Amino acid sequence: MTIIDPVIDADLDAYVDGELDVARRIVVETYLSSHPVTAAKVMADLSIRGELRLALAAAPSTGRAETREAARRLERGLSYDRILSSLQRIAAVAVLVGAGWVAHTSFGAFTATEVSASVPPPLFVEDAVRAYRATKTRDQIASQRAVTAYNADDIRAATAILMPALPQGWSVSDVEVYPSDFGPSVELTINAQGQRLSLFAARPGSFAVEKVNHIALDGVQAAYWQIGEVAYSLIADGKAANLDGQAEQLSRTLY
Incomplete structure (x- = not known):
């Protein structure tokens, strides 16, 4: 032919x-x-x-x-x-x-502090939002008691995830461990002087050092960054005013 x-x-x-x-x-x-x-x-x-x-x-x-x-x-x-x-x-x-x-x-390697809604966020940010919503749903079930005991050293020993040091006046009201593609992830529900925040940490499967970026996703605000093999997301509702600054404060404790 x-x-x-x-x-x-x-x-x-x-x-x-x-x-x-x-x-x-x-x-x-x-x-x-x-x-x-x-x-x-x-x-x-x-x-x-x-x-x-x-x-x-x-x-x-x-x-x-x-x-x-x-x-x-x-x-x-x-x-x-x-x-x-x-x-x-x-x-x-x-x-x-x-x-x-x-x-x-270079997926996920953004350097701007604002991310266009047309650009999909890294997968670990979507996982963080899902964990945030799951924890809020569980809080509405009276029989599901929150785990308030929090020890960063115990979490690191069990998951190999280093959690940031919390600023003075912040307290942990719940601790959850969720599954992820590259091992367990950790979500803390934090009371930041009257403001409810969710701090999520997971291994995204890649090594990078990324500054704090920001995205609005499904009605919530997310500030996210990565240090080495661990990525972090600080989640709050749509009214969060200083989420990036709070994330910067947490990220500095990891160096």
């Missing part, structure tokens, strides 16, 4: 310029016979090029040199415009492919 290469813009340009061999010219003409819109554009280019060549051939030798040169530039410009158009399309594809590669290799 014979495989025929698809007709591309470069073939159409070469067809107009008369640079195709007989076999390829037949392929292009067959393609044009079933694509009337493209055929009309090609015929228009052929007509313009033919008129220019006729004008150049019929022009007397005593004609103005500037006029003949302008016609030649216009003729060359037709080819340049088609080449430039093709290059622009190739460049656009390259940019899109490059952007996709960067997003794939």
